[in-house]
Amino acid sequence: MTKEYILEGKLSIEAAIKGKSRRISRVYIDKGKKGRDIKSFESMINKTGIKIKKVDRHLIDEMTQGKTHGGIIAKAGDKRFVSLEELIKDKKNPFIVMLDGIEDPYNFGYAVRSLYLAGVDGVVVNPRNWMEATSVVAKASAGTTELMPMAVANDIEEASNFFKDKGMTLACTSNRNSISLYEADLNVPMFLLIGGEKRGITRSFLEKADTIIQIPYGRNHGISLAATSATSVIAFEMMRQKNITKSNI
Structure with a gap:
C-alpha cells in the first residue's frame, strides 16, 4: 500500500x-x-x-x-522528483543549487522559498527522506517545495561531476581563496553548493570549485550568516545580475 x-x-x-x-x-x-x-x-x-x-x-x-x-x-502521495538532466533541459543559462547539510525541515523550507522566488531553475537534494516532514516543509516554504523542480543525487560528487560535464561553473561559499559575492559572475550556467552550518563544504569540492564566494559583512564578529540567510543573499544577487543583463539587451 x-x-x-x-x-x-x-x-x-x-x-x-x-x-x-x-x-x-x-x-x-x-x-x-x-x-x-x-x-x-x-x-x-x-x-x-x-x-x-x-x-x-x-x-x-x-x-x-x-x-x-x-x-x-x-x-x-510521494513527491515526484526529476532527473539531474531534466533540471537543465531547455535552459540556456541554468542556475542550480544543491542544499547539503540543512537538516531542519523548517530551514529547508525557508531556503527553497528564497531560491524559488529568486528564479533558481532547480534544486538538488541528498537522499534524506524529507517525505516524513512533508507538511512542515511545504508550509515553511509557502508551497514552493511543491513548485520547485527537484532532483536527488546520492552525494555531492555525483551532482558536481554531472553538471561539470555539462560545462557549468561549480561554485560554493567559503572564506578560503574566495572572492566577494559582488565581484563574482553569477550570470553563467552555474551549480552552487550550499553547505550546512555544522559540516560546511567538503575539501574535495573546494578543490574542484571554479568559483568560491564570500559574502561581505558590515561587521566582523567572527560569526557568519545562517545557511538559509546566505542562500537568500546569493540567490537574489544572482537574480539582480541576470535582470541587469536582460535590461541591457
Whole structure:
C-alpha cells in the first residue's frame, strides 16, 4: 500500500496541484468554514476531480501536527522528483543549487522559498527522506517545495561531476581563496553548493570549485550568516545580475 502524507493549508495544496508534484487523493475541509474564498477553493478542487470531504475541525486537528492548517488539509502521495538532466533541459543559462547539510525541515523550507522566488531553475537534494516532514516543509516554504523542480543525487560528487560535464561553473561559499559575492559572475550556467552550518563544504569540492564566494559583512564578529540567510543573499544577487543583463539587451 502506498504511503500517504499530509499537506496543510490552501497554499500547499494549490501549489501541489499547480506543480503536479504529487498525487492528491482527498481534500478535507472544516465543515464550519464559510465564505467566498472557501467556495472558490472548493470549485478549483472539484475541477481537478479530487474528492472533498467536509469534517469536524477536531478530526483535521488529529491528522495534523499543529493548528496552523486553517481548516484545510489534503492526503497526498510521494513527491515526484526529476532527473539531474531534466533540471537543465531547455535552459540556456541554468542556475542550480544543491542544499547539503540543512537538516531542519523548517530551514529547508525557508531556503527553497528564497531560491524559488529568486528564479533558481532547480534544486538538488541528498537522499534524506524529507517525505516524513512533508507538511512542515511545504508550509515553511509557502508551497514552493511543491513548485520547485527537484532532483536527488546520492552525494555531492555525483551532482558536481554531472553538471561539470555539462560545462557549468561549480561554485560554493567559503572564506578560503574566495572572492566577494559582488565581484563574482553569477550570470553563467552555474551549480552552487550550499553547505550546512555544522559540516560546511567538503575539501574535495573546494578543490574542484571554479568559483568560491564570500559574502561581505558590515561587521566582523567572527560569526557568519545562517545557511538559509546566505542562500537568500546569493540567490537574489544572482537574480539582480541576470535582470541587469536582460535590461541591457
